[in-house]
Amino acid sequence: MTTDPRPAEPPASLRERKRERTRAALIAAGVELFERDGYDQTTVAGIAAAADIGTRTFFGYFASKEELLFPRADDRVAAALAAIRERRPGERPVDVLLGGLRGLPPDDDELVGRLALLRLRLIPTVPAVAGRAYAAQFAAQRDIAAALVEAYPGELDGPSAAALTGAFVGAIAAALDVLLVAVDVPPPPDAVRGALIEAVESALGASDRQGAGERRTAGG
Amino acid sequence: MTTDPRPAEPPASLRERKRERTRAALIAAGVELFERDGYDQTTVAGIAAAADIGTRTFFGYFASKEELLFPRADDRVAAALAAIRERRPGERPVDVLLGGLRGLPPDDDELVGRLALLRLRLIPTVPAVAGRAYAAQFAAQRDIAAALVEAYPGELDGPSAAALTGAFVGAIAAALDVLLVAVDVPPPPDAVRGALIEAVESALGASDRQGAGERRTAGG
DNA sequence: TGCCATTATGCACTCAATGCCATTTAGCGT
DNA sequence: ACGCTAAATGGCATTGAGTGCATAATGGCA
Secondary structure: OOOOOOOOOOOOOHHHHHHHHHHHHHHHHHHHHHHHHOOOOOOHHHHHHHOOOOHHHHHHHOOOOHHHHOOOOOHHHHHHHHHHHOOOOOOOHHHHHHHHHHOOOOOOHHHHOHHHHHHHHHOOOOHHHHHHHHHHHHHHHHHHHHHHHHHOOOOOOHHHHHHHHHHHHHHHHHHHHHHHHOOOOOOOHHHHHHHHHHHHHHHHOOOOOOOOOOOOOOOO | OOOOOOOOOOOOOHHHHHHHHHHHHHHHHHHHHHHHHOOOOOOHHHHHHHOOOOHHHHHHHOOOOHHHHOOOOOHHHHHHHHHHHOOOOOOOHHHHHHHHHHHOOOOOHHHHOHHHHHHHHHOOOOHHHHHHHHHHHHHHHHHHHHHHHHHOOOOOOHHHHHHHHHHHHHHHHHHHHHHHHOOOOOOOHHHHHHHHHHHHHHHHOOOOOOOOOOOOOOOO
């Protein structure tokens, strides 16, 4: 379930290290400027200048302005896939997914970090950012749904697996929005995590909640 | 539940009728060109030329290129809100939402029409379109979640309502993707509708499906 | 040191989108 | 029918994202 959290190995060669430093500088400059001046008011040229590189070079690091907000592939997808892989026999799909969610570290940066928070705030207001986030979510759902179909042959067909995954991811996204964006000051990470899990469980009707008491295998 | 499906009243004044015709011509030209040449290859200037208006005028009708794909406010939100308003006492939130889904007309254009299909195909590939779709979905979820909180005071709090709504909408979106986009030739509308309802029900654990036998109030 | 591949950058270009402004046209009262 | 007003139209210029191309700078390696 641990899935190797953030290796963060510094690349070997000088060239790669330098490139990684520039990349980090670009992200830092972007986040800084986005927060200070707003997304639309911040130009790529400005970000590049703040990181002390040419404007053209920016696009050698990120394909677009909004890509800056999605610097890494989502670890949560890997966590979900791992949870499916390590499922217990008889465990229902919805409980497997919820188990994966519970297994995430409480202070997961991708869930409640500064960049993630900025991203969440920008998604409802900037179409381009929303589009990028949606694309990532869609890809994630496809992967998870495919894994579910493979893990539950006969029980789950394509549409059902897609619907279940969409419900799961949709519940998380919507709950996170309420818990992190629609509040004045975001609560501490572990509180967010607890409330998130509770909300998602109540939405999906997990074993711990309403009825279906036969296969109560998932522990707290 | 019927919610006045497509009034389509022709506007009174000559000016408004003319404007409506131009608007329809723009949509038609856009859909045509998008399908023929692809979204990115189609320029706003090209669409305007095909509809025989100036490029600048296009933006008097649509704020952006992708707005062309979202010509009307989503009726389904209204249907969901109506379903919540007309709920039966004791009916669980999830069953209310599913009831609203079942109440939709089988050939709802917004669900399976040509424009909707093109939109669904474009969403995974064009970030701008995805962004617009996501924004609409987000707004819809906020409205529905707010209505749910109001309809179920004490039972549903903000995060729970958001999670449930997100799960519902997410399940629909993901299932529609599988049923309409990830197939060679889309099946007939009523078949899509039936499969969609079935998939969403299985994902959300409706009364008709798994456990939770105490409050079995919702009929078929 | 010198060669090679990668990286950085400048320049010109396309296209979406916006602001400004002149012109046309529909709606309406007289 | 006439003329006024407001909306609609569209041309022109501008900004900013993103791309292709050519060239220079730089690290890896013999």
